[in-house]
Amino acid sequence: MATETKTGLDQQTIDIIKATVPVLEEHGTEITKVFYQRMFEGHPELKNIFNQTNQRKGDQSKALAGAVYAAAYNIDKLETILPTVKQISQKHKSLNIQPEHYPIVGKYLLLAMKEVLGDAADDAVIGAWERAYGVIASVFIETEKSMYKEMTDTVGGWTGFRNFKVIKKVKESDVITSFYFEPADNNPFPSYQAGQYITVKAEIEGEPHVHLRQYSLSCAPDEGYYRISVKREDAINHQPAGIVSNYLHETLDVGSILPITAPSGDFVLNQTDDRPLVLMSGGVGLTPMMSMLETVVKQQPEREVYFIHAAQSGNVHAMRDAVKEITDNSSHVSSFVIYDRPTNEDKLMNNHDKEGYIDEEWLTSVLPSYDANFYFCGPAPFMRAMYQLLKGRQVEDCNINYEFFGPASSITG
Template sequence: MTTQVTTGLDQQTRDIVKATVPILQERGGEITKRFYQLLFENHPELKNIFNQTNQRKGDQSKALANTVYAAALHIDQLEEILPQVKQIAHKHKSLNIKPEHYPIVGENLLLAMKDVLGDAANEDVIGAWEKAYGVIAGVFIDTEKEMYQEAIDTVGGWVDYRDFKVVDKVAESDVITSFYLEPVDDNPFPIYQPGQYITIKAEIDGEPHSHLRQYSLSCAPGEGIYRISVKREDALADNPAGIVSNYLHSKVNKGGVVSISAPSGDFTLNQNDTRPLVLISGGVGLTPMMSMLESTIKQQPEREIYYIHAAQNSNVHAMKDRVKEIAEQYNHVHAYTVYDNPSDEDNYDKKGYIDYEWLTSILPSNDAAFYFCGPKGFMRAMYQNLKKYDVADRDINFEFFGPAAAITE
């Protein structure tokens, strides 16, 4: 990526924006919550793009609040937020966000600021933020333009959505099912980087709008197929059943067709690193880990790998036989299983959780490349374990579809 950041904002505008940093830190969540209310009231068609489940949970509001706060904090040097911009831009590309969406977002964001902040959002503040938003939006638009162009220039690449047929459907556990996908048009389709994801666009009978969901690709690139492994999200006391996951499990069968976006995401395996690779997953978080594992044994068969997976028990543990097969075939692969609630028949290496003492007892050193993925609480615990283990920040890599602060703070 070659995106350049030139604000072109006068000093007075930047000073006013920076002066809003404390109030954004305090009330950013209120502003973004109100923003989404206004956005969907004024533009209900955008419900076809934004994940309404994340809206109910508040995850989207928190992520946007963090971005707005970071932009205000670094308004003098917006290049400081480029890593964050690029991560979000990958998601925007996967959701097919376009330049014409940004003025709509800006208008409603300013309206939300006025509503929430009242007199504190005077004419000078709103004017400064209008200018600043134009610059910030331009950074996103330019970054995403490069990504879209890269997709177009890639052999078999595409923009928007493309129909893929389900050539196989395999139950991996009681709750996880894999879908093997090939393009309906039989034209080439691009390989991807281990760890990347695609977006499924689900048009479900009885639903008033489209549902978009991102799923990590769970096999090694270059196998002539895309595979996603989807956990069926059943209803819990505080959460309704997953609309798309249940639709895929119950309605989409072998021979069916789904619309997907091209692979995206910056949570990718560094295949130039030869140090030990540590892959840690919880539950369905194993999907990008499996892609990284399968890819590494093909590309770096001598590389030391520690594959650690946590699940409730064997009934919900997907792909355990494949991991066992790999560990038996490759002497450099060390596989460990942790079950929180095992049955009497289960085979596992540890009961309970992946704690610091156990984790450090099975690893040779903290000088390794660490990748982890799983539920939010699991990921927060893994991050804390690795920080306690004095793992360098550059070696801590994780995928989380939400604000990173939920993991790191």
């Protein structure tokens, strides 16, 4: 007689799920690729939710494979993956994922497993996974239900998309432009935590489906508006131009209307910690760092802050003057600029503190110690380098905070 566990799954089911972990490690990405292909064939309307650029790059398949693997490995102790569940649920909330989406995902995930694994996915394996998926899905549904309720209970809060109006458009560099938003209905709208993001809905003429993109809010909360700062992604090295970023740069102007979601995300500034705060960014990754910087100087004015930004050159360096003004007006803020390829003007004007990259020797020379709270954001190679640098200095995971919308293994692996 099978015994039940606190997940509601019998031991035989758990044993089967755990036994499939090595198979998932080997075939997980292939399974999820087939899953997305089959699901979009059966439900093309879901292309309006999932980022098709990430689909082409394979990022979404890798992320889903990692989540499935983690759930399988911890099926008898799902509480250990609750932080991951909450992180993914924040993304789901920003995309307005609903309970009715989960049975669709489950159906095509099981079909993909059967297609890829063949005879290895017999009736016992598929049956076990069907039961396990039901448990895992219920954890996500309940978590997201709580998040949606919290937002609707907030003054000015909403679920789904709400129209906001562009009230200001500012060119920050050759490639980055800031957009300032207020609600089109002029009704109240909620605050947020420094580091969170919103999802924008771009309905672009000639495009077969809606495009959803996440952009970090780039200013401190409670300024009377939301602000995002968007890098225009140009076509380069056989990579096509960014559909949404170019749409925003070229089409959105003062008075334009854009549907957005309420703020989401768990990459947020810890204001209960009074140790030194180190904010490191690469390229457009400075957007959540700016929100954190503007927030900490207002709410923790005595806290030591080290703001370190890496860019290719001064031409693409956004918000330099804003950071300089904050640094000049606060004795507790130190800021540093690193250019990979400084221009002759950068060199002549001493626009940067270091040429090249952020390395351990230099970082050690500007920080008083590594007993600090670190936040960083930027392109994947930058993120990987910062993570490895900090781990090499024995900085604990609880003090390493980063924002990355792809699979974490590409940063920490």
